[in-house]
Amino acid sequence: MRTTDVPRYTPDWLELREGADAAARAPELLDALRPHLSGPPLVIHDLGCGTGSMGRWLAPRLGGPQLWILHDRDPDLLDRAAVRMPRTTTDGSRVTIATARGDLARLTGSALDGASLVTASALLDVVTEREVDRIAAACAEARCPALLALTVVGRVELSPADPLDAEIAEAFDAHQRRGGLLGPDAVAVASRAFARHGATVRTHTSPWVLGAEQSALTAEWLRGRVAAAVEQRPRCAGRAEAYLRRRLATCAAGALRAVVHHRDLLALPAPRTTGAAA
Numbered sequence: 001m002r003t004t005d006v007p008r009y010t011p012d013w014l015e016l017r018e019g020a021d022a023a024a025r026a027p028e029l030l031d032a033l034r035p036h037l038s039g040p041p042l043v044i045h046d047l048g049c050g051t052g053s054m055g056r057w058l059a060p061r062l063g064g065p066q067l068w069i070l071h072d073r074d075p076d077l078l079d080r081a082a083v084r085m086p087r088t089t090t091d092g093s094r095v096t097i098a099t100a101r102g103d104l105a106r107l108t109g110s111a112l113d114g115a116s117l118v119t120a121s122a123l124l125d126v127v128t129e130r131e132v133d134r135i136a137a138a139c140a141e142a143r144c145p146a147l148l149a150l151t152v153v154g155r156v157e158l159s160p161a162d163p164l165d166a167e168i169a170e171a172f173d174a175h176q177r178r179g180g181l182l183g184p185d186a187v188a189v190a191s192r193a194f195a196r197h198g199a200t201v202r203t204h205t206s207p208w209v210l211g212a213e214q215s216a217l218t219a220e221w222l223r224g225r226v227a228a229a230v231e232q233r234p235r236c237a238g239r240a241e242a243y244l245r246r247r248l249a250t251c252a253a254g255a256l257r258a259v260v261h262h263r264d265l266l267a268l269p270a271p272r273t274t275g276a277a278a
Contacts, residue, residue: 009050009077011051011076011077011080013220013224014050014051014053014077015051016216016217016220017217017221018051018053018056019214019217020208020210020214020217021053021057021121021122021149021150021208022053022056022057023208023209024150024206024207024208024209024262025057025121025149025150025206025264026149026204026205026206026264027061028204029147029202029204029264029266030061030062032202032266032268033117033145033147033266033268034062036145036268036269037062037116037117037145038116038144039064039065039066039116040064040065040066040093041064041065041066041067041096042062042064042065042066042067042116042117043066043067043069043114043115043116043117044058044059044062044066044067044068044069044115044116044117044118044119045069045071045112045115045117045118045119046068046069046070046071046081046119046120047071047104047107047118047119047120047123047135048071048072048104048120048121048122048123049070049071049072049077049078049081049120050072050077050081050121050122051077051080051081051084052070052080052081052082052084052085053121054119054120054121054149055068055070055081055085055086056084056085056086058119058147059085059086059089059095060086060089060090062089063089063090063091063093064089064091064093065093065094065095065096066089066093066094066095066096067095067096067097067098068085068095068096068097068098069098069099069100070082070085070097070098070099070100071099071100071101071102071104072099072101073101073102073103073104075101078099078101079099081099082097082099085097104127104131104134104135107134107135107138108138108141109137109138109139109140109141109142110141111138112138112139112141112142112144113142114142115142115144116144117144117145117146117147118135118138118139118142118144118145118146118147119146119147119148119149120146120148120149121148121149121150122149122150122151123148123151124148124151124182124186124187124190124265125151125152125176125181125182125183125184125186126181126182127181127182127186128179128180128181128182129180129182129189129193132182132186132189132190132193133193133196135193136190136193136194136196136197136199136267137197139194139197139199139267139269140194140197140198140199140269140270143269143272144269145199145266145267145268145269146194146199146265146266146267147264147265147266148190148264148265148266148267149206149262149264149265150206150262150264151186151187151190151262151263151264151265152176152183152184152186152260152261152262153184153187153261153262153263154169154173154176154183154184154185154261155184155261156169156258156259156260156261157257157258157259157261158247158256158257158258159256159257159258160250160255160256162243162246162247164239164240164243167229167236167239168225168226168229168236168240168243171228171229171230171232171233171236172225172228172229172232174232174233175228175229175231175232176228178232187203187263187265190265190267191203191265194265194267198269198270199267199268199269199270200267200268200270201265201266201267201268202265202266202268203263203264203265203266204263204264204266205261205262205263205264206262206263206264207259207260207261207262208258208259208260208262209258209259210257210258210259210260211254211257212254212255215251215252215254215256218251218256218258219248219251219252221258221260222244222247222248222251223244223248226240226241226243226244226247
């Protein structure tokens, strides 16, 4: 992943969204994943790990001894993730942690040698098609599955509606695609990439459902969404500022409901083929 044009996420934002992420991820894909996991121990590479929320969600659900290799370009996030990862699973098995700071654009199959699983959360929409293909190729070379969660799909439902919702959404989605980033096209592009490399791909919905209880997250999400829209379409700044005031007031009153749609993706490697009998 490049270090220049992909946003760096603050620990505060990542921690604020962790509860909504955990509630949204699709456990339905885990049943399909389990038969394809090699181990023990499970060797799990978490790409763009942030503060480690994916590990905190997934490690207890897999059980058994595990080695988590946390990848991120931000050393502060790596340190936070390593400290906050669970050390045992719900069955009492040990979880071991290692960290790898680096550029995901250089990911190779050899780096994943021995991997049981590659996973990531909220990653696909902030990489390019070339980078997704590299991840898919590396997983195919290592013959390991990939579980990639919480990718935006460009669909948001806000209630009550506002006349400016569509304009803000269009500008935001354009911002998500800036510089060749995949944004809301990521699930479709990644599905094709993994399929090209022989994987079987399944996806499942994983929406944030935000109401009065999540008002702090909703307010911060709104601020970021409108700021990105204005950065993409500066001419809408005045309207966007008024829109944000309206939306924040409704949110503060506990009257705003937001459904932010995502999809989780599971890519299962092609079965090994056996040579003809001699």
